[in-house]
Amino acid sequence: MTEPAPPHRQPAENPRHGRLAARPAPPTALAAAGLASLTDPRGAALAMVYAPEPVDGPPYRLVLLLHGAGGSARQGLDLLLPEADAHRLLLVAPQAVASSWDLIGGEGFGTDVRRIDGLLAMAFAGYPVARVAFGGFSDGASYALSLGLTNGDLVDAVLAFSPGFAAPLVTHGRPRVYVSHGTRDPVLPVDVCSRRLVPRLRSLGYDVTYDEFPGPHEIPAPIRTRATTWLTT
Numbered sequence: 059m060t061e062p063a064p065p066h067r068q069p070a071e072n073p074r075h076g077r078l079a080a081r082p083a084p085p086t087a088l089a090a091a092g093l094a095s096l097t098d099p100r101g102a103a104l105a106m107v108y109a110p111e112p113v114d115g116p117p118y119r120l121v122l123l124l125h126g127a128g129g130s131a132r133q134g135l136d137l138l139l140p141e142a143d144a145h146r147l148l149l150v151a152p153q154a155v156a157s158s159w160d161l162i163g164g165e166g167f168g169t170d171v172r173r174i175d176g177l178l179a180m181a182f183a184g185y186p187v188a189r190v191a192f193g194g195f196s197d198g199a200s201y202a203l204s205l206g207l208t209n210g211d212l213v214d215a216v217l218a219f220s221p222g223f224a225a226p227l228v229t230h231g232r233p234r235v236y237v238s239h240g241t242r243d244p245v246l247p248v249d250v251c252s253r254r255l256v257p258r259l260r261s262l263g264y265d266v267t268y269d270e271f272p273g274p275h276e277i278p279a280p281i282r283t284r285a286t287t288w289l290t291t
Contacts, residue, residue, distance in 0.1 A: 073171040075227045076161070076208040080178035082120075082187040088113045089184030095131075096177075105177050106131040108142055108149040109185055117188035118148035119290065120181060121217075122174065124198030125151070127158040137195055137219070137277065141286040150181050159201040161225060171205070191233075191289060193217030195277060196246065199237075200224065203255075206233055207264075217285050219277045222246045224255060234265040236288050238281045240273040 071077040091111045096104040109118070125134035134151035142149055152174055156163050160170040181187065190213050194202035199221035206216035207224060210231025218224075218237045239252035248270065256268045267288055271281055 071228055073168055073175065074166065076167040076171055076205055077228070078171065078175045078178065078205075078209050078212060080175050080182055081212065082182050082190065085186055086183045096180075103131055103153040104173070105150060105152045106135045107151070107181065108135060108139060110143045110146055110148075113185060116146065117186040118146055119189045119191065120148045120150060120178075120185070120187045121289075122178070122190070122192045122202070123149055123151040124159065124192070124194030124202050125154065126194075126196030126198050127162070129154075129195075129198070134194070134198060137193060138217075138282065138286060140279075141282065145286055145290045147286075147290075148181065148185055148187065150177055152177055158197045161201060161204055162197050167205075167227065170201075174205070189214055191215040191217065193219070193285075194221075195219040196275065197222070203235070206235075215289055217289060219281070219285070220246055220252075220275055221255060222251050224259065232264060234267070235259060236267045236269075236285050238269040238271065238277070238285065240275060241270055242273060243275045245275040 091109045091113050094107045098104055123134040123137045131151045131153040135149055155169045160168050192202040192206040192213050199218035200223050203218050203224035204226050206213045207229050208226040210233040213233045216233050216235045220239050237252050239248045241248055256266050259266050
């Protein structure tokens with residue numbers, strides 16, 4: 059007896075699913091160290107990048123850093139900029155196409171995924187990269203989690219400072235996860251955000267480190283330091 063129809067095909071996974079194609083490879087030409095601002099042909103902001111000296115030293119850990127709603131690439135970069143030199147972190151901070159990230163704006167994965175994929179490809183072509191992590195604050199934390207869990211075959215760690223949710227359409231790999239949240243957060247209250255999200259992630263088999271602190275919607279300096287230590291050890 060034969061099946062009445064051919065087997066279902068595996069759906070294509072592409073930017074509409076949050077999938078990234080860029081992968082680390084030996085750089086084709088070394089880029090410059092230091093701080094750089096990237097713009098499109100019309101002069102609109104694309105991203106900011108920071109690379110510690112020296113570029114021809116040991117491979118970097120690249121950290122993609124995502125700003126909160128209404129924020130800027132510079133605000134994303136500043137999430138870990140104080141720690142970059144000491145830990146040899148190559149920081150790539152995109153500017154969202156709209157006021158927040160595509161998934162959060164209601165259009166689903168797409169425009170920001172393509173922008174991020176292009177920025178990662180550019181970084182891999184210009185710098186030696188050994189490992190990749192995603193991080194973000196607020197809406198950027200939700201997006202870092204969603205995109206990081208989707209691309210766990212590229213990303214080995216996700217830093218989520220005060221996230222609201224995680225909404226991957228597909229998942230790959232098992233990146234470890236760091237989450238922090240203030241107990242007096244009026245923007246994304248901890249009770250309905252991280253206190254629900256963290257147990258859910260753990261139930262799905264993710265290794266999650268969770269830090270609560272007595273404060274509002276922010277990243278205190280000790281939390282930044284603890285997160286960076288977690289990332290680099």
